[in-house]
Every structure is written in C-alpha cells, then in structure tokens.
Amino acid sequence: MAITFYTNPMSRGQIVRWMLEEVGEPYETVVLDYSDDGMKSAAYRAINPMGKVPAIVHDGRVVTECAAICAYLADTFPAAGLAPPPAERHAYYRWLFFAAGPVEAAVTNRALGFVVPEGRERMAGYGSFDETVATLETAVSGDAWICGDQFTAADVYVGAQVDWGLSFKSIPSSPLLEAYAARLRERPAYKRQKEIDGALIAATQKQG
Structure with missing residues (x-):
C-alpha cells in the first residue's frame, strides 16, 4: 500500500483515520503505544522527531500534524473531492x-x-x-x-x-x-x- 498510517486509537490519530476513510484509498495502519518502544523509539522518531502520532508516509514522503495531513490528502487525491477549486x-x-x-x-x-x-x-x-x-x-x-x-x-x-x-x-x-x-x-x-x-x-x- 502506498500510504502507511501511524496512529494510536486514543489520540488525534482518529482525525486522520476519518480523513483517510473519506479519501477512500487503501492504507496500512501501524498502531504505536506511548512507550519508549513505540512512539518514542528511534525508528519512529526518524519519521516524526516529536515522537507523537499521527503521521503518514505516502510513497516515501512523510507528513505529520493533523491539519497538514488532511490538506495533503485532499490535494493528493483530488478525485475524492475534499478540497475546493x-x-x-x-x-x-x-x-x-x-x-x-x-x-x-x-x-x-x-x-x-x-x-x-x-x-x-x-x-x-x-x-x-x-x-x-x-x-x-x-x-x-x-x-x-x-x-x-x-x-x-x-x-x-x-x-x-x-x-x-x-x-x-x-x-x-x-x-x-x-x-x-x-x-x-x-x-x-x-x-x-x-x-x-x-x-x-x-x-x-x-x-x-
């Protein structure tokens, strides 16, 4: 899948999942906990140095921050009709x-x-x-x-x-x-x- 979605269900990741469901493109979900082995791990900090979710990786491009992810997905998948002209x-x-x-x-x-x-x-x-x-x-x-x-x-x-x-x-x-x-x-x-x-x-x- 081209989109990998890093989240925790008890987080603002719910916003991005909603946006992904509106877009309708397939995505892979990676659930991280709040531990040193999860969001705070070196592997995840390479994606988001803040050590927090949500984040997406789309074709190797990293996007963090909920509003930015929503805007990015709307622009990247215009067929979903989630951004005005x-x-x-x-x-x-x-x-x-x-x-x-x-x-x-x-x-x-x-x-x-x-x-x-x-x-x-x-x-x-x-x-x-x-x-x-x-x-x-x-x-x-x-x-x-x-x-x-x-x-x-x-x-x-x-x-x-x-x-x-x-x-x-x-x-x-x-x-x-x-x-x-x-x-x-x-x-x-x-x-x-x-x-x-x-x-x-x-x-x-x-x-x-």
Whole structure:
C-alpha cells in the first residue's frame, strides 16, 4: 500500500483515520503505544522527531500534524473531492488553520487551567477562549458545510475539534455547534472511523 498510517486509537490519530476513510484509498495502519518502544523509539522518531502520532508516509514522503495531513490528502487525491477549486479556497484555508491554531491553543489552555492574564490577550494569539468559540461558530453557521455545499478536509479537521469538544465538554454546547456535529456524525466515513478505532480501543483495554 502506498500510504502507511501511524496512529494510536486514543489520540488525534482518529482525525486522520476519518480523513483517510473519506479519501477512500487503501492504507496500512501501524498502531504505536506511548512507550519508549513505540512512539518514542528511534525508528519512529526518524519519521516524526516529536515522537507523537499521527503521521503518514505516502510513497516515501512523510507528513505529520493533523491539519497538514488532511490538506495533503485532499490535494493528493483530488478525485475524492475534499478540497475546493484553488480559486475558491479562502474559507477552506481560513477555517482549517483557525482550528489548528487558535482553537487548538484556546481549548488546550483552558483544559490545563491556564488563563491568559488580563491585558495580555494579544500575546496569546487567540485572544480569549470565549472569542475563539464565538468565532468558531461563524465557521459552521451555514446549513451545510464550511465551504458551502461541498464537504471538505476543513470539515474533517474543524469537525473533529467540534465533535470532541462537545463530547468531552471542552467546548460549550450551542445550537449551531450541535447541529454541525449532528451532520458530521451521519457521514459514513465518520462512522467507519469510530467503528475501527472503537474496536482497537476495546482490544487494547482487554489486553490491559
């Protein structure tokens, strides 16, 4: 297989598996644990020096970081229709990288109990958590997808942030976010990803 996918089912690798299922190309899965023999091994650090998953290797080319992998796969397999035409990618790029930057930082900092000191919001990049979530809502405020009627890689990445955030209550619920998440959860590729990773998690817990 041309694509090798390095992951752990209890990680952001779920985002990339969803994207791979949307693309529909065959891929090989390599499951790594969090040990020195897994993600932290010299062999895997040769692929990702950060020693974290997910990562893909496609025809010898390494891609890491979830948003980058989603964008790469959309461009590499255009027949899947997961990226708009180049002249119409303004919303696609805007919200894909908004989720990878401000949303990721704001949600993570809040989960860790970090609060930006008053008056220092400009240094944080995302301003405040509330501003970030309010802005996120504008990305999904339509009746369909981020780029209108076309479902794209931006919906996979932004959608994963919304889906997880609502599920684990790291993002506050709202009618707009709940409606968007409900649409995402009906996608066959989303369901396949949950089934595959759910089975891997269950197998891991049984072994433990």
